Amino acid sequence: MDPGIHFEHWREFFFFCLIFSVSSGEVRYVLPEEMLTGSVIGNIARDLGLQVRELGARRARVVADGTSRLCELDLSSGNLLISQRIDREELCAQGSVCTIQHQLLLEDPLQAFSLLLDIADINDNTPVFAAEEINLDLVESTVLGRRFPLESAHDPDLGTNSVSEYKLSPNDHFGLEMSTQINGNAYPELVLKKALDREAEAEHVMKINGIDRGSPARTGTASIRIRVLDANDNVPVFSQRVYRASVPENSVTGTLIVQLNATDSDDSLYGEVTYSFSHLTDKTRGVFHIDPLTGEVRVAGVIDYEEASTHELDVQAKDGGGQASHCKLIIDVIDVNDNKPVIEIKSASANILEDAKPGTMVALINIYDMDTANSGNVACSIPDNVPFQIESEVKNYYMLVTSDMLDREVQSVYNITVTATDSGTPPLESVKVLTIVINDVNDNPPTFTQHEYTANILENQPVGTFVLKVTAQDMDDASNAKLIYQISKETDLEVSSYLTINMETGELFTSRLFDYEKSVYFQIKVEARDSGDPQLTTTCTVNVFIKDQNDNTPVVLYPVQAFVAEDVVPLEAPRGYLVTKVVAVDADSGHNAWLSYRIIKETQPNLFMVGLHTGEIRTLRTFMEFDEPKQTVIIAVTDNGVEALSATATVSIAIGEGLPVLQDLFELVDESQDNDSLRLYLIIALFTVSFLLILLIIGVFYFKLCRRSYVYRSTAASLPVFPTYYPPSFTDFSHCGTLLKDDRYDPFLTTGSWRGDFRFGSNTDTDTLKKRSAAYQKNTLRRISADRSTLKVRAGPSHPCYVVT
Numbered sequence: 001m002d003p004g005i006h007f008e009h010w011r012e013f014f015f016f017c018l019i020f021s022v023s024s025g026e027v028r029y030v031l032p033e034e035m036l037t038g039s040v041i042g043n044i045a046r047d048l049g050l051q052v053r054e055l056g057a058r059r060a061r062v063v064a065d066g067t068s069r070l071c072e073l074d075l076s077s078g079n080l081l082i083s084q085r086i087d088r089e090e091l092c093a094q095g096s097v098c099t100i101q102h103q104l105l106l107e108d109p110l111q112a113f114s115l116l117l118d119i120a121d122i123n124d125n126t127p128v129f130a131a132e133e134i135n136l137d138l139v140e141s142t143v144l145g146r147r148f149p150l151e152s153a154h155d156p157d158l159g160t161n162s163v164s165e166y167k168l169s170p171n172d173h174f175g176l177e178m179s180t181q182i183n184g185n186a187y188p189e190l191v192l193k194k195a196l197d198r199e200a201e202a203e204h205v206m207k208i209n210g211i212d213r214g215s216p217a218r219t220g221t222a223s224i225r226i227r228v229l230d231a232n233d234n235v236p237v238f239s240q241r242v243y244r245a246s247v248p249e250n251s252v253t254g255t256l257i258v259q260l261n262a263t264d265s266d267d268s269l270y271g272e273v274t275y276s277f278s279h280l281t282d283k284t285r286g287v288f289h290i291d292p293l294t295g296e297v298r299v300a301g302v303i304d305y306e307e308a309s310t311h312e313l314d315v316q317a318k319d320g321g322g323q324a325s326h327c328k329l330i331i332d333v334i335d336v337n338d339n340k341p342v343i344e345i346k347s348a349s350a351n352i353l354e355d356a357k358p359g360t361m362v363a364l365i366n367i368y369d370m371d372t373a374n375s376g377n378v379a380c381s382i383p384d385n386v387p388f389q390i391e392s393e394v395k396n397y398y399m400l401v402t403s404d405m406l407d408r409e410v411q412s413v414y415n416i417t418v419t420a421t422d423s424g425t426p427p428l429e430s431v432k433v434l435t436i437v438i439n440d441v442n443d444n445p446p447t448f449t450q451h452e453y454t455a456n457i458l459e460n461q462p463v464g465t466f467v468l469k470v471t472a473q474d475m476d477d478a479s480n481a482k483l484i485y486q487i488s489k490e491t492d493l494e495v496s497s498y499l500t501i502n503m504e505t506g507e508l509f510t511s512r513l514f515d516y517e518k519s520v521y522f523q524i525k526v527e528a529r530d531s532g533d534p535q536l537t538t539t540c541t542v543n544v545f546i547k548d549q550n551d552n553t554p555v556v557l558y559p560v561q562a563f564v565a566e567d568v569v570p571l572e573a574p575r576g577y578l579v580t581k582v583v584a585v586d587a588d589s590g591h592n593a594w595l596s597y598r599i600i601k602e603t604q605p606n607l608f609m610v611g612l613h614t615g616e617i618r619t620l621r622t623f624m625e626f627d628e629p630k631q632t633v634i635i636a637v638t639d640n641g642v643e644a645l646s647a648t649a650t651v652s653i654a655i656g657e658g659l660p661v662l663q664d665l666f667e668l669v670d671e672s673q674d675n676d677s678l679r680l681y682l683i684i685a686l687f688t689v690s691f692l693l694i695l696l697i698i699g700v701f702y703f704k705l706c707r708r709s710y711v712y713r714s715t716a717a718s719l720p721v722f723p724t725y726y727p728p729s730f731t732d733f734s735h736c737g738t739l740l741k742d743d744r745y746d747p748f749l750t751t752g753s754w755r756g757d758f759r760f761g762s763n764t765d766t767d768t769l770k771k772r773s774a775a776y777q778k779n780t781l782r783r784i785s786a787d788r789s790t791l792k793v794r795a796g797p798s799h800p801c802y803v804v805t
Contacts, residue, residue, distance in 0.1 A: 026113065026114040026115075026116065027044065027047050027048060027104075027113060027114070027115055027116070028115075028116040028117075028118065029041050029042050029080070029115070029116070029117055029118070030118040030120055031086075031117060031118070031119065031120065032119075032120045032121075032122050033086045033087055033088040033089075033119050033120065033121065033122055033124065034085070034086065034087065034122060034124050035082050035086060036082065037082050037083065037084060037085065038081055038082060039081065039082045040079045040080070040081060041071060041079075041080040041081065041082065041117070042079070042080050043077070043078050043079050043080070044073065044078055044079070044080045044104065044115075045077075045078025046078065048104075048113060050078070050106075052075075052076070052077065052078040054106075055073065055075050055078060055106070056075045056076075057108075058106040058107050058108050059106070059107045059108070060073055060075065060104060060105065060106045061073060061104075061105055062080070062102050062103070062104055062105075062115065063102065063103050063105060063346055063366075064100075064101075064102050064103075065101055065102075065103070065344075065366060065368055065396070068084065069083060069084075069102065070082070070083060070084060070086055070100060070102070070117065071083050071102065071115075071117065073104070080115075086119060087124075088119045088120075088121050088122075089125065089156035089157070091119065092119065093156075093283070093308070096158065097118070098118070098119040098121075099116055099117065099118050099119070100116075100117040100119060101114060101115065101116055101117075102114075102115040102117065103115060103346070103366070103394075103397070105346055105347055105364065107347060109361070110347055110361050110364055110399070112346075112364060112394050112397050114394060114395075121157055121158045121159065121161055122157075122161065122214075123157055123160075123161035123212060123214025123215065123216075123217075123218060124157070124161075125155055125156045125157050125161075125218070126155070126218040126219070126220050127153035127154065127155040127162075127163045127210035127211070127212055127218060127219065127220030128153060128154050128155070128220050129151060129153045129154075129208075129210065129220055129221075129222035130151045130154065130278065130279040130280075131151070131222065132222055132223065133222065133223040133224075133225055134150060134151065134208070134222055134223065134224045134225070135225050135226075135227070136148060136190070136224065136225070136226045136227070136322070136324075137226075137227045137229050137321065137322020137323070138192075138196060138226055138227070138228055138229065138322070138323075139196075139228070139229045139321065139323070140195075140196045140197060140198040140228050140229070142192055142195075142196060143192070144192055144193065144194070144195060145191065145192060146191070146192045147177070147179075147189045147190070147191050147192075148189060148190040148191075148192075148324075149179070149187060149188075149189050149190075149325075149326040150187065150188045150189065150190055150208065150224075151187075151278050151279045151314060152186075152187040152188065152210070152279070153166070153210030153220045153222075154279070154281070155210070155212055155218075155220075157212065157214065160212070160213040160214060161212055161213070161214040162212055163210045163211070163212050163220075164211065164212055164213045165178075165210075165211050165213075166178070166188040166208060166209065166210050166211070167208070167209045167211065168190075168206055168207070168208050168209075168224075169206045169207035169208070171204065171206050172193075172194055173192065173193060173194040173195075173196060173204060174190050174191065174192060174193060174204070174206065174226075175190075175191045175193045176188055176189070176190060176191070176208070177189050177191050188208065190224070196228045197228070198228040198229070201228065202227065202228050203225065203226065203227050203228065204224075204225075204226040204228070205223060205224070205225050205226075206223070206224045206226075207221055207222075207223060207224070208221070208222050208223075208224055209221050210222075227322070229321060229322055234264055234265040234266045234270070234271075234319075234323070235264065235319065235323035235324065235325050236262040236263065236264040236273045236317035236318065236319050236323065236324065236325045237262060237263055237264070237325060238260065238261065238262045238315075238317060238325060238326075238327040239261045239262070239263075240327065241327055241328065242327065242328045242329075242330065243258055243260060243315075243327060243328070243329045243330070244329075244330045244331075244332070245257050245258035245297070245329070245330070245331050245332070246331065246332040246333070246334055247299065247303060247331060247332075247333060247334065248303075248333075248334040248336050249303045249304055249305040249333050249334065249335060249336050249338065250302070250303060250304070250336060250338050251299045251303055252299065253298075253299055253300060253301070254298055254299060255298060255299040256296060256297075256298050257288070257297045257298060257299065257331060258296075258297050258329065258331075259294065259295055259296045259297070260275060260290070260295035260296075260297065260315055260317075260327065260329070261295060262275070262295065262317035262325065262327075264317075264319045264323070266319060266321065268320070269319075269320030269321065270319050270320050270321040270323070271319060271320070272319060272320045273317050273318070273319055274292045274293065274317070274318055274319075275290050275291065275292050275293075275294075275295045275315060275316070275317055276290065276292060276315070276316050276318070277290060277313055277314065277315060277316070278314035278315065278316045278326060279314050280313070283307060283308050283311075284308075284311050284313065286300060286301045287299070287300060287301040287302070287303060287311070288300055288301075288311070288313065288331070290315065295317075297313075297329065297331075303333055304333075305333045305334070305335040305336070305371075305372070306339065306370045306371070308333065309332070309333050309335070310330065310331070310332055310333065311330070311331040311333070312328065312329070312330050312331075313328070313329040313330075313331065314326055314327075314328060314329075315327050315328070315329050335371060335372050335373065335375060336371075336375070336424075337371055337375040337422060337424025337425060337426070337427070337428055338371070339369055339370040339371045339375075339428070340369075340422075340428045340429065340430045341367055341368065341369045341378045341420035341421070341422050341428065341429065341430045342367065342368055342369070342370075342420075342430065343365060343366075343367050343418055343420050343430050343431075343432040344365070344366040344367075345363060345364075345365055345366075345432070345434065346364045346365065346366050346397075347363065347364040348362065348363035348364070348434060349361075349362050349363065349436075350435065350436065350437060351436075351437045351438075351439050352402070352406070352436060352437075352438060352439065353406075353438075353439050353441055354406045354407060354408040354438050354439065354440060354441050354443070355405075355406075355441045355443065356402055356406060357402070358401075358402050358403055358404055358405065359401050359402065359403075360401060360402045361399050361400070361401050362388065362400045362401060362402065362436055363399070363400040363434055363436075364397060364398075364399055364400075365380065365397070365398045365399075365400060365418060366396060366397055366398075367380050367396055367397075367398060367420045368396050369420075369422050371422065371424060374422075374423040374424060374425075375422055375423065375424035376422065377422060377423040378396075378420050378421065378422050378423075379420070379421050379422075379423070380392070380398045380418065380419070380420050381418075381419050381421070382400070382416055382417065382418055382419070383416070383417060386414055386416060387402060387403055387404035387405070387406055388400055388401065388402055388403055388414070388416060388436075389401060389402075389403040400416065400418075400434070406438050407438075408438040408439070408440045408441075408476075408477065409444060409475040409476070411438065412437065412438050412440075412477075413435065413436070413437055413438065414435070414436045414438070415433050415434075415435050415436075416433065416434045416435075416436060417431060417432075417433050417434075418431070418432045418433070418434055419431050440476050440477035440478060440480050441476075441480070441532075442476055442480040442530060442532025442533060442534065442535075442536060443476070444474060444475040444476045444480075444536070445474075445530070445536035445537065445538050446472040446473065446474045446483055446528040446529070446530055446536065446537070446538045447472060447473055447474070447475075447538060448470060448471065448472045448528065448538060448540040449471045449472070449473065450470075450540065451540055451541070452540065452541045452542075452543065453468055453470055453540060453541070453542045453543065454542075454543045454545070455467045455468040455508070455542065455543070455544045455545070456544075456545045456547055457510070457514065457544065457545075457546060457547065458514075458546075458547045458548075458549055459513075459514045459515055459516040459517075459546050459547065459548065459549050459551070460513060460514070460515070460549055460551060461510060461513070461514065462510075462513075463510055463511060463512060463513065464509050464510060464511075465509060465510045466507060466508075466509055467499060467508040467509060467510060467544065468507075468508055468542070469505065469506055469507045469508070470485065470506040470508065470526050470528075470540060470542065471506055472485070472506065472528035472538065472540075474530050476530065476532060479530075479531040479532060480530055480531065480532035481530060482530060482531040483506075483528050483529065483530055483531075484503050484504070484528070484529050484530075484531065485501050485502070485503050485504070485505075485506040485526060485527070485528055485529075486501060486503060486526070486527050486529070487499065487501055487524055487525070487526060487527070488524075488525035488526060488527040488539050490525045490539070491523075491524045491525045495522050495523070495524055496524060497511060497512065498510070498511060498512060498514070498522060498524070498544070499511055499524060499542075499544070501526065506526070506528070508526075508542065514546045515546075516546045516547065516548040516549065516588075516589065517552070517587055517588075519546060520545065520546050521543070521544065521545050521546065522544055523541060523542065523543050523544070524541075524542050524544070525539045525540070525541060525542075526539065526540050526541075526542055527539045528540075548588055548589045548590055548592055549588075549592070549641075550588055550592040550639060550641025550642060550643060550644070550645060551588065552586055552587035552588045552592075552645070553586075553639075553645040553646070553647055554584045554585065554586045554595055554637045554638070554639055554645065554646065554647045555584060555585050555586070555587075555647065556582065556583070556584045556637060556647055556648075556649040557583045557584060557585060558581070558582065558583040559580070559582070559649060559650075559651055559652075561649065561650060566630075566652045566653065566654040567579055567580040567651065567652065567653050567654070568653075568654045568655075568656045568659060569619070569623075569653060569654070569655055569656065569659075570655075570656060570657075570658075570659035570660065570661050571623050571655055571656065571657045571659070572622075572623075572661050573619055573622070573623065573661055574619070574622055574661070575619055575620065575621050575622060576618050576619060577618060577619045577661070578616055578617075578618055579608065579617045579618060579619065579653055580616075580617050580651060580653070581614070581615050581616045581617065582597055582610070582615035582616075582617065582635050582637065582649050582651065583615060584597075584615065584637040584647065584649070586639050588639065588641065591640045591641065592639055592640065592641040593639060593640075594613075594639065594640035595613070595615075595637055595638065595639055595640075596612050596613060596637075596638050596639075596640070597610045597611065597612060597613070597614075597615045597635055597636070597637055597638075598610060598612070598635070598636050598638070599633055599634070599635060599636075600634050600635070600636045600648070601632075601633070601634040602631065602632070602633045602634070603628055603630070603631045603632050603633070604627060604628060604631060606620055606621070607619070607620060607621065607627065607631065608620060608631070608633055608653070610633075610635055615635070615637075617633065617635075617651060617653075623655055627655060628655075629654065629655045630652070630653075630654060630655075631652075631653040631654075631655065632650065632651070632652055632653070633650075633651045633653065634648055634649070634650050634651075635648065635649045635650075635651060636648055637649060
């Protein structure tokens with residue numbers, strides 16, 4: 001229909017029909033068909049109580065249920081506009097009610113409103129007869145009052161807009177009367193008012209008009225041509241005026257629906273009846289077929305309940321003489337469950353944060369079924385083993401919401417299988433997979449692979465030497481898992497300057513030279529920080545132990561090399577007599593501080609011997625008269641480092657007469673037993689090793705549990721006292737000369753004699769040992785070496801010192 005036709009007549013109707021009603025989640029508009037594209041249906045923002053700016057902000061849009069969208073939303077004004085031509089007859093055929101459902105969707109938060117458009121009929125169709133010319137053959141003997149049913153004019157409009165009356169052009173023989181079908185529809189019948197006379201007039205031509213009551217009224221016209229035949233006294237008669245049958249939809253072609261039966265009492269040609277459909281609509285044409293001889297009605301095409309649930313057919317039975325009668329055939333289509341539910345995702349958030357609260361809507365799903373009754377009832381479900389659930393507040397609309405807390409680290413992607421199942425027999429189902437990606441939030445702090453790291457590094461390594469690598473992991477993703485390493489601010493500023501760290505790899509390098517004699521151990525805290533918002537951190541502890549290198553030369557404390565002093569030995573001294581003792585120290589630790597002594601030069605050979613580890617100089621034989629009264633012995637003091645360092649000590653010895661021989665200063669050696677002593681030495685060595693092993697085990701427990709005090713070794717008070725030429729700050733600790741845990745060694749003075757070692761001071765404890773570091777000793781030793789001429793013999797002070805006994 002031309003949109004401009006009769007528009008003025010519809011203006012008033014338009015404003016009265018654009019009424020609406022609002023209920024919970026639903027708004028209804030009534031509008032006429034054939035409105036111009038772009039016409040305003042109503043202001044949906046005002047009708048729903050929404051702000052116009054809210055529509056754009058929440059991405060409002062109109063969607064349709066499986067049909068084309070007839071209207072659209074103007075976001076700038078909130079008006080609902082016609083988007084395409086609306087033809088009620090095309091959308092709803094001849095249904096008494098034509099309601100089209102759309103939905104208005106808003107996001108953030110997601111809301112759905114049902115839009116119901118009631119399409120009102122207008123008189124936009126002209127009545128149309130099935131044939132432009134109706135041909136009837138009547139015998140001249142037809143009795144007066146005989147009625148001849150005519151095909152109704154077809155008008156898709158409804159109510160007053162459909163055909164309401166018929167008019168016949170003026171003539172002398174026929175009149176027009178209306179008859180009513182069982183369904184209430186009226187159809188015209190031609191009534192013979194005056195007897196026919198073939199000889200007077202063999203053919204009658206008239207016009208019939210079908211008129212509706214629309215405004216303005218529309219008229220359809222057809223011609224009626226009647227031929228007057230010789231007498232055919234009987235017309236075919238159907239056994240029923242109305243036949244009713246049913247057939248399931250989707251029945252195969254050729255399925256028998258019903259068999260019609262009409263009889264004619266005439267003989268021969270006038271008694272032969274043929275069947276045909278009088279008028280077929282577009283939706284019926286090609287669907288059914290009638291056998292012209294038997295009257296069997298069969299399926300000829302696709303029967304779809306959703307297209308039409310009932311078909312009304314006009315059937316004509318005509319004899320050989322042209323006489324015809326009509327009946328009505330009503331075929332009810334039985335619905336079967338032949339349509340699967342339709343699943344449409346109207347709105348979906350493909351990504352959701354893992355900290356979303358339970359009840360957060362993820363997707364809006366529209367599910368409908370084209371079937372009816374139970375076959376059209378649909379149930380929606382998802383698997384039970386997912387943290388989501390289905391909720392429904394609007395018919396056919398389902399919300400997929402979270403039912404539990406999400407954790408991306410447990411599962412980052414969910415493929416939710418949405419299953420829609422109808423209630424038909426057998427039930428049909430549709431499946432759609434909805435992929436939901438869980439976006440990461442920074443909810444996991446970094447975790448170090450070790451809570452505490454231990455590194456050992458030699459002193460004097462160049463700056464930039466690799467120490468160790470700390471490694472942390474973060475279960476989060478992307479920037480939330482990108483880690484940055486740094487030395488924690490909890491670490492002392494001076495200690496933190498010892499190392500540098502690669503911020504990306506966690507590798508630690510030295511930033512200065514280490515000196516074992518100054519520091520043997522330090523601890524730093526390393527922090528791993530992610531790049532999330534907010535940032536999360538964790539720390540680990542790095543213990544760094546500095547290992548000793550043999551970088552200090554032994555220092556001879558006695559005899560003081562700056563003074564020329566002689567040790568006097570009696571002429572009568574026997575073999576093994578203790579002449580003197582060389583005392584040396586090494587600022588290194590452990591093996592690097594184990595000192596050994598040997599004679600490298602002497603005035604007379606084979607006169608004196610030196611203890612390999614004690615430094616004691618003893619006689620190898622008794623003195624003879626021809627021995628030189630002045631003897632000089634040069635002793636080499638060597639440490640036990642990989643690259644050994646050494647120093648020399650010059651000892652001057654004077655052989656004096658008349659001096660008493662001290663019995664405590666010589667050893668009795670039986671030369672006769674020299675050959676038998678080897679076996680004894682082996683036994684002693686085995687015993688010594690076993691004893692040291694036991695002593696080591698005891699020492700470990702001692703240092704673990706009883707480090708609050710030190711055991712002092714007693715010495716024989718009867719031994720002579722050697723002069724001490726070393727600073728009072730040196731104290732010898734017997735435990736320092738052994739290997740300690742983690743290869744950490746404290747500097748010590750190598751001492752010993754066949755009777756005893758140095759006497760330890762009474763105030764010595766662990767803190768004193770730490771305070772008197774090897775570095776300080778080393779610096780003191782160097783200062784002593786440079787200023788030997790200023791050394792003086794000092795008595796033991798109150799603080800820890802060496803006293804030789």
